[in-house]
Amino acid sequence: MTKVDLGVTLSSLKLKNPLITASGTCGNGKELQDYFDIERLGALTVKGITVKPSRGNPTPRITETPAGLLNSIGLENPGIDKFIEEKLEIIDAYQLPVIVNISGHSLDDFAYLAERLAPYPQFAALEVNVSCPNIAGGGMVFGTNKELVYKVTRIVKENYPGTVIVKLSPNVTDITAIARAVEEGGADIISMINTLLGMAIDIDKQAVVLGNTFGGLSGPAIKPVALRMVYQVAQVVDIPIIGMGGIMTARDALEFIMAGASAVAVGTATLINPDAALKIIDELEAYLIDKGIDSIKELIGKLIK
């Protein structure tokens, strides 16, 4: 069989293939291990960590929408201390690059989380989730304001010596302005997109469906929006992009790669089929062989001039 190269490099992050499992949809990898050898992944991103432990939102936390799903997990997590105490060991045992996703309610939160994670070179990168509401700043979401997102990026970079990924919220008027601010703030990589804010109503109960009223929309429904944003951002920044939002098949992944993403992440797809990412890796390989393309790198940003 022909050997094709699926390897990609994003800043200092070297991945054997461009498939990453997205934060919040792959636990810490342990559960997926029952379904396939997770070492085959390009990388894995753990569920978002906050300073304090959080029990998350009330149930129902999930509801299906046409070709999409709304979730309002609400960042349930053990908090940074317990994460380091208990999860580090699990992650240490993996060979594959593990990305830690962090969320904060204030600049101090982000600084603290970055500092706490700084001593652990076993993490491949820090992914900064800026879609969380900024309580201190008056309820605005960090990721929707370019000054705030710049500050968050800087403070994390100042406190963390490794690779920093900033994950963009799509709920903004101009995604390119946010992306530029992130680049100026010193981020090494941009990942995008997080979920679109949505909601659902149960007309029989005359009540909102989700315990938290609003939820984040993910899955195939949002793919056109995610792809457009990746394409727009790829034209204005020089740092690499991890693309995501509704990727279910290798064809979807290739759309993002051609639009400018150097790697892709799958979230919702894993919830439907635990080995979705693995299948995409295999399909990507088959695609390259079929088309006589030696390396996936040749396709990155194909549509960007």
Add this chain to the structure above:
Amino acid sequence: MTKVDLGVTLSSLKLKNPLITASGTCGNGKELQDYFDIERLGALTVKGITVKPSRGNPTPRITETPAGLLNSIGLENPGIDKFIEEKLEIIDAYQLPVIVNISGHSLDDFAYLAERLAPYPQFAALEVNVSCPNIAGGGMVFGTNKELVYKVTRIVKENYPGTVIVKLSPNVTDITAIARAVEEGGADIISMINTLLGMAIDIDKQAVVLGNTFGGLSGPAIKPVALRMVYQVAQVVDIPIIGMGGIMTARDALEFIMAGASAVAVGTATLINPDAALKIIDELEAYLIDKGIDSIKELIGKLIK
């Protein structure tokens, strides 16, 4: 059979039922007439009119996405003069309320269109589409900037004596700020949402699918986002809302109504089934009868405190 009241009133607009066909998806009504008696509709909105005639964007202008569709028609229309010359007659013959949808590239455009349409009381209302790029203002879209949207609203109100609806773009960080600006500008009604900006790539051709690269995403895929925005806006404005975005069934329509919409519009649904709006009217009636509710008005904004 029990008689239930489907009638709704939005400012000075009185509709015998809350179902409106959305702009750009029902022509001028003539074609739909072959499928059902359009007089049964609450109202009909004609395709967007601009000052000058426009041939629209190159084809392909449409592509399917999971539970959604992307269109880039590009406001093909005969221009205001020909519209008044040729279409007025058709519309005059209808008993049903007809809403005229207008689009401009500058404040002057909007003022001119409003002025030109002012002498025709046969139109039930003017719907101002602010999702069009504002060339003069540097490519920004009117509908994504609260100062601009305020100005557009004011200028239309100053030049048009009848009912003015402003149709919001969902591609914004804070839809409530835009809605408030529209209310302050003097709009009588808000309609929402227009399409989400998206794109698609043909990986075999390694090219964008749509002739215009970007397109507007509509259909069931966007319903959760549209519903969330209607719910948010309903809490901050006092003027009535026409809700739309992915409504395919009476259950969808009821979600929007309970979220605060006084009327609803269907767009994409009509493309799949020409009589989609009619079926929803019938189903709404059946629903009210079944639940023993006398008037649809009782359900408007049920979830808004």
Add this chain to the structure above:
Amino acid sequence: MLYKIVRNEQIGPDYFLLEVFAPHNYNRVRPGNFFHFKLSSQGFDPLLRRPLSIHDVNYQKKRWVFLYRVVGRGTSILADFKEGTEVDILGPLGNSFTLTQNKEVTLLGGGMGIAPIYYLLKQIYKDCRVNVFIGAKSKNEFMYLYNKISELGVAVNYATIDGSSGFKGTVLDIWKSKGSRGDYLYSCGPEPMLKEIQKIATKRNMIGEFSLEERMGCGIGVCLSCVCQTKSGNKRVCKEGPVFSLEEVVFND
């Protein structure tokens, strides 16, 4: 994985019996486990899988048996699956009931909670003294199950809301009328029912297990959609559950 459907038959109002051929895995399932069914074969709508408990295993024919009620879109689509076609199922998932050696065991199933009860019963009725209580809206909703349990030689106490057969009331009413007894309780059903059982059990120092239902994303423990509250914090219904010990579950007020 794809499994061939060998039976998908309506056996009551809105109730269906589904049998799939699982030649390699049929005996890998335990009472209380559930399976996650993918229902869209061509597109992404409906997107999520749907959970169903194991209702029985046919060891001779190497089949898993499910009992389900059509309540919404997913289960309607499932009801349309024809015999001979294949369905994508993930599982068995979740934990299982503890097979007790206790002497007097009480099984309480309300609504669709009757589905998992049968396979559990089959595994314990020979070793224990079992009391079975099932409840439904109307008689024809559980006639199928009533007959099947009776075939085991086990007596069934049943209640119907409409009084069309048996005791008029809920499964709790009839259990109470018989003295709310049992050394060990197994129970599945709507939350209010479980809550009341917990109250009674606590008062009387009875122990036992609940099988809980919660909306699921993945069914495999990665998304945290399906949590329930317990005395030791949030637990995932799909992973640490669906079976929890009666005393550890914390219900909302």
Add this chain to the structure above:
Amino acid sequence: MLYKIVRNEQIGPDYFLLEVFAPHNYNRVRPGNFFHFKLSSQGFDPLLRRPLSIHDVNYQKKRWVFLYRVVGRGTSILADFKEGTEVDILGPLGNSFTLTQNKEVTLLGGGMGIAPIYYLLKQIYKDCRVNVFIGAKSKNEFMYLYNKISELGVAVNYATIDGSSGFKGTVLDIWKSKGSRGDYLYSCGPEPMLKEIQKIATKRNMIGEFSLEERMGCGIGVCLSCVCQTKSGNKRVCKEGPVFSLEEVVFND
């Protein structure tokens, strides 16, 4: 409207013949008309309908006949429809070919453009001298159609790209090799083919009609997705078309 499928059979590589029972409307269709097929029965994915031209009408059995090629998701789903099930079809839609009284008529069908040609041919072959030219990639792609046309007693000129049968080349190559004749041309096929036909026809003062294809939203004229350029401005392929007079169509360079 729902129509019962009475035949859905593979008749060549990727080619299927679909027959639906239309007891009330079967004779309301004209050559060149198309129908819009809804393919998702349970959800909203795939969302849009798919257009197929009328290929034939079976008057005895009151059936519409379609010839289609599986090219993507929609047509794959259609190929899975079982006989006896129903399919939601809108139509007939669009305009139709002008049935000329001209003496020498040429029909040119390339690729899937062969589908609408047959029903047109059936309506005119008795009144005119017809020359039929069809082309495909390989022989077995049109054997079905070749046989059917031959049964009418009409000679078929055919070309295959791979030379597996008939003339080696495109339908245009064989037409040219025979002198590019015809008083009136009817043609369906890929745009580059139509463009070249237009060039030749203009040079030789031939007239005729094209059936065009464009991506459609509604198929009924309300969305303006499907426009083509003509000498008198944009026209909707689904409404003013799909048939346009040869000379009015303006192709992009």
